[in-house]
Amino acid sequence: GQSLEQPSEVTAVEGAIVQINCTYQTSGFYGLSWYQQHDGGAPTFLSYNALDGLEETGRFSSFLSRSDSYGYLLLQELQMKDSASYFCAVRDGGGATNKLIFGTGTLLAVQP
Amino acid sequence: GAVVSQHPSWVICKSGTSVKIECRSLDFQATTMFWYRQFPKQSLMLMATSNEGSKATYEQGVEKDKFLINHASLTLSTLTVTSAHPEDSSFYICSARDIDSNQPQHFGDGTRLSIL
Numbered sequence: 032g033q034s035l036e037q038p039s040e041v042t043a044v045e046g047a048i049v050q051i052n053c054t055y056q057t058s059g060f061y062g063l064s065w066y067q068q069h070d071g072g073a074p075t076f077l078s079y080n081a082l083d084g085l086e087e088t089g090r091f092s093s094f095l096s097r098s099d100s101y102g103y104l105l106l107q108e109l110q111m112k113d114s115a116s117y118f119c120a121v122r123d124g125g126g127a128t129n130k131l132i133f134g135t136g137t138l139l140a141v142q143p
Numbered sequence: 144g145a146v147v148s149q150h151p152s153w154v155i156c157k158s159g160t161s162v163k164i165e166c167r168s169l170d171f172q173a174t175t176m177f178w179y180r181q182f183p184k185q186s187l188m189l190m191a192t193s194n195e196g197s198k199a200t201y202e203q204g205v206e207k208d209k210f211l212i213n214h215a216s217l218t219l220s221t222l223t224v225t226s227a228h229p230e231d232s233s234f235y236i237c238s239a240r241d242i243d244s245n246q247p248q249h250f251g252d253g254t255r256l257s258i259l
Contacts, residue, residue, distance in 0.1 A: 064247060066250075071234075071253075071255070072252065072253070073236060073250040073251060073252045073253055074187065074236070074238075074250045075250075076247045076248070076249070079247060118186060118187065130177060130189055130192055131177070131189070131238075131248055132189070133179075133186045133187045133188075133189075134186060135186050136185070136186045138184075
């Protein structure tokens with residue numbers, strides 16, 4: 032089967048750094064994406080790794096190791112507004128029709 | 144940036160009613176759109192892939208006669224939940240990817256469906 036595992040919950044304080052891990056097992060792999068979802072809202076695209084290594088976008092960075100089937104999202108300088116659910120997602124192939132398979136999700140709570 | 148519009152945002156209706164949800168790509172063309180369902184505190188589960196001008200592809204365990212999908216143009220896909228029952232109550236989200244397939248998927252704001 033296909034699975035993407037994440038920690039269910041993470042708690043951190045404002046200004047801190049937090050890492051959310053994702054390990055995956057999928058039949059196809061064409062990149063790892065990260066999405067943020069506030070309660071009741073739509074998922075918002077954060078980052079995408081097609082190749083191994085670190086991608087940095089402002090306060091957010093994402094890392095991928097294809098040999099380990101592992102990636103993580105790093106959030107720096109945490110703010111209260113970062114409290115949300117975070118999902119990793121694997122694109123299972125190239126082309127416009129290939130689908131995203133979502134991870135189990137991590138609920139991040141940022142405390143003052 | 145790319146925008147996907149989903150309508151309606153909220154639906155509350157009686158058991159046995161059929162409900163139609165629309166998903167539109169506003170500033171790009173999408174040959175493929177995706178429909179997800181999300182139960183509270185759970186992940187997004189792909190229900191089906193909507194293909195413009197052809198039949199949708201349903202994920203295992205999703206009843207195609209229950210969840211009717213139509214993708215009649217490059218900017219519009221609809222999901223109809225037929226004869227909805229309380230167990231169909233959920234958050235339904237669509238997404239679309241630009242024909243330029245290197246772009247990420249963009250999600251609609253979702254439709255919260257409550258069946259009484």
